[in-house]
Amino acid sequence: MAANLDQQKRRTFRHTLAGINNGGMLNLMLKIGDDLGLFDAAAQGPASSQQLAERAGLQERYVREWLGAMVTGGIFEYDADTLTYTLPPEHAGLLTGIDNVTAFAHRTVLFTKHLPGVTEAFKNGGGVPYTAFRPDFTTFQNLGSRRRHDRFLINNYLPAVPGLTERLSQGLRACDVGCGTGHAANLMAQAFPASTFVGYDIGQDAIESARDEAQAGGLNNASFEVQDVRHFPTEPKFDLITAFDAIHDQVDPQGVLNQIRDALSPDGTFLMLDIRASSDLADNIGMSVAPALYSVSVMHCMTVSLAHDGAGLGTVWGEQLARRMLAEAGFSRVEVADPHDQMNLVYACHP
Numbered sequence: 001m002a003a004n005l006d007q008q009k010r011r012t013f014r015h016t017l018a019g020i021n022n023g024g025m026l027n028l029m030l031k032i033g034d035d036l037g038l039f040d041a042a043a044q045g046p047a048s049s050q051q052l053a054e055r056a057g058l059q060e061r062y063v064r065e066w067l068g069a070m071v072t073g074g075i076f077e078y079d080a081d082t083l084t085y086t087l088p089p090e091h092a093g094l095l096t097g098i099d100n101v102t103a104f105a106h107r108t109v110l111f112t113k114h115l116p117g118v119t120e121a122f123k124n125g126g127g128v129p130y131t132a133f134r135p136d137f138t139t140f141q142n143l144g145s146r147r148r149h150d151r152f153l154i155n156n157y158l159p160a161v162p163g164l165t166e167r168l169s170q171g172l173r174a175c176d177v178g179c180g181t182g183h184a185a186n187l188m189a190q191a192f193p194a195s196t197f198v199g200y201d202i203g204q205d206a207i208e209s210a211r212d213e214a215q216a217g218g219l220n221n222a223s224f225e226v227q228d229v230r231h232f233p234t235e236p237k238f239d240l241i242t243a244f245d246a247i248h249d250q251v252d253p254q255g256v257l258n259q260i261r262d263a264l265s266p267d268g269t270f271l272m273l274d275i276r277a278s279s280d281l282a283d284n285i286g287m288s289v290a291p292a293l294y295s296v297s298v299m300h301c302m303t304v305s306l307a308h309d310g311a312g313l314g315t316v317w318g319e320q321l322a323r324r325m326l327a328e329a330g331f332s333r334v335e336v337a338d339p340h341d342q343m344n345l346v347y348a349c350h351p
């Protein structure tokens, strides 16, 4: 048998596995770097390991070994003559500040805690419920989506629905389902003082954070309730309902979409932000983020639904299935727009 093996194919795959190993370990180093402020310290300019350790208030020996991973991993540059480490500004911009993307490293570490439960579910079914992911998930979700909403919500997501920004300026009654820590609703409340916003989520900790943020910002037009959105008040009707990354992990996503449709006024809009992907695996081959998306689905989005005998749509349910389910819920017109955030689609859904 071995004689028939394509040796080049085997070598290529060994190389792929080595890359996966490097990426997995570098994820841990990215999390340490972000947690300890090493990227912020390095962004101040080239430094020796001693200087960088002093800037960050850390132990030089650990920092030097960590820098070894950073340099060989292509994250830092190294001048062997002067023993100087440099975080190029192009890299620093993605590891610090508003465009810091290291939330994915935090997520990977969080998910490892749930490997036993998810592995067990492969054998016996069921899953790991949302409650098991809290409170860490709430913190992680807040970290990841807060930056995304700051950058894209007002400038990209809302304008993807023609006329919506203008209507919000005039005053709408709006609801955000699966609002998490409420940052999106609070941002909208701040930008559109003539509109009112209510956010619903099952996470008590998330709702408390949302209320704290609204209070700190003096936002009298934003309120938050612990509420399972499978059932929420449908009177009086809402002019706008939003769901940011909050449909595909539902236990009963079709039931939630039906409920949203029932709660909308006849000329209302449902804005659903969800992962840009195809429902057909074959179409997703070659999409750079697809392996991470399917893995996140196994480790979180699908398992939290299957934990309650749910639909288990998963992160990559895709545009075709989303359109079918929106039609089933009674949305007669659905327009899909690219909000240019590299991850999502905006579905503008009208009764």
Ligand SMILES: C[S@@+](CC[C@H](N)C(=O)[O-])C[C@H]1O[C@@H](n2cnc3c(N)ncnc32)[C@H](O)[C@@H]1O
Binding pocket: 130, 141, 142, 145, 146, 177, 178, 179, 180, 181, 184, 200, 201, 202, 203, 206, 227, 228, 229, 230, 243, 244, 245, 246, 249, 250, 251
């Ligand atoms: C992936 S998070 C997105 C949170 C938020 N929209 C954001 O952009 O950060 C999905 C949220 O939906 C909430 N959720 C899941 N099922 C729910 C349900 N049946 N009712 C209310 N909230 C739910 C979760 O608690 C979680 O906060």
